[in-house]
Amino acid sequence: MTVDRDALWADMVQFDPPTADRVWDGDVSDPDAPGWYGQLGDLIHRARGPAETDELVDEPVLVDTMRRASLGAALVALPRRPQVRTVGRVVAMKATAAVTAVSMVGVAAAATTGIVASVVVPAFNEKVLPAIQAHVLPAEETLDPPRDAGGPPSATSLHPDDPGCTTDGVVCTAPGAPVVVGPAPASALTTAIAAEPTSDAPSTSTTASTTASTATTEAVSAVPAPVVAADPAPVDAAPVDPGPVDATPFVEPAPDPAPADPPPADPPPADPAPVDPAPVDPPRSDPAPVVPAPVDPPAADPGAAAPAPVDPGPPSTPPGSPDPGAAAAVATPGPPVQAAARAPAPTPAADAAASVPDPTPAADAAVDADPTPGPPDHAAAHAPAPAPGPPHDAAHAPNAATPTPGPPDHGAANAATPTPGPPDHGAANAPTPTPGPPDHAAVPGQPG
């Protein structure tokens, strides 16, 4: 076995990297190099030779293309937003898919384990439903005792002293609170007017009658819902400008079917009419008498309440017969006074409409001060219906001015006609003759 000398050289080159590099560069000048390496070196030099003509034939075209490519690449490299958008879309889709998968797994797990039926449903029944029942049913709240009596203040029964309540007490809305346009407000006003004063008569804003039975109030409160909803316009105006609003509604001359009907049934039909009256309003809305605040206190004064002669009483008009002169002045002693309720507070405007020459607070005082007990004042019951908001009260006020065939409101009659008569039963219902903020609803002849 022999090893050729050239083979030995080749193997040595392998283990000598610098020599190997020189071999492949064609720079080996080793005298011991084999003869064939000369030919290899020649090939290497030729392979590295200068450019030939055919190799640069495409130069013009390729260089132009390269130039456009380089410029285009610079322009294209700038905006990368499409890629970002694409990534964002992909991420959003993946997140959505993950959420969906997790939620589905959760639902499936809950359904499988029965946790919904065993835990969720009982918890809902125990905690959520009571809360809903407690807050969703406003009628129940309206029946709550007044705040003075210890009951929690609610939006439905605002105290006259609370901010947002008008001075006359007819309109009570919390400041900044949304305008009431639903059944709840109507019932609230009902409560304020009818059920209020048992324990705190003087401070109560509304009517007057302690006797306004709860049952009557409930009946009325149940009815008014549609009425309130039907008349949104006045509701909106009330909170903005309470004063004029009060006066405006009283002017309403629309016929009130209520008087003929028993108290509870009346309200719904009566409401829509009062809302409309544009033409009648202006005269009734006389601003002068509307400003009741300062005048009221004296009216509530028991001393001033004396004026019995102010109350026309039944003799002036036969029972059941409308008083042509004064709309609300049907003075029939028998049935409960509805006119007073309808005119919940026959505000001074009502008086003016009735052309009462004597706007003195005496009449009002007389009404309030009349301590004589009497049948429950249906007026209070009727009041709630129109009461959904201040405007409604005002709307019903006109009823007092308009001739109502139903039972006469002695108070209203007194206001409308100076003729002496029996005391106003509606006013008699007033729980306490003690001085306090005038009850506009019950006082038709309150002076401006």
Next chain:
Amino acid sequence: MMHDTEISDVVLAAGQGEHWALTELFRAYQPRLLRYLRSQCPEAAEDIASEVWIGVARTIGNFHGDEAGFRGWLFTIARRRLIEHRRRMARQRTQALPRDLFETPSPLADGGDPAGALLDRVGAQGAVDELVAELSPEQAEAVLLRVVAGLPVDQVAEIMGRSPGSVRVLCHRALRRLAIQLGGEVRTA
């Protein structure tokens, strides 16, 4: 070939689309690139070379390095384009005939000059073809990158995805085969 001092300026100007810089680069490296591609894929060497230069022009703004680095970058692109071309051809299942059969008649067929044919054979591409004629594809590629591209072993190993020792072995075996091809007697036990 360029020096390291001028390659940076040329590359910078080429990145801004300067015509002269692109021309300089093309003239300096196109011959060796084309020889390498013709040796590996004669039927599509020019097309692949065009793709390589367009790719260089698009991304030359991101290149930073010396002349050897630019050479290695250029031949890396060329090798990838070559591989892509081979994959395309494999999918198409078509075999292009050598262009010489249609365009280049035999120099001696119609009474041509035998000297011209000889010169073609001794030309640069002839030398490259003769150099790798008897080598395996891997050996041929290593020798081409080592000789034609003028790249060191480490860079060749990087382009080919091999270790430097593997490249040295490939080159050694190619050398022994060339010795036999060129008439040497390399006998082993």
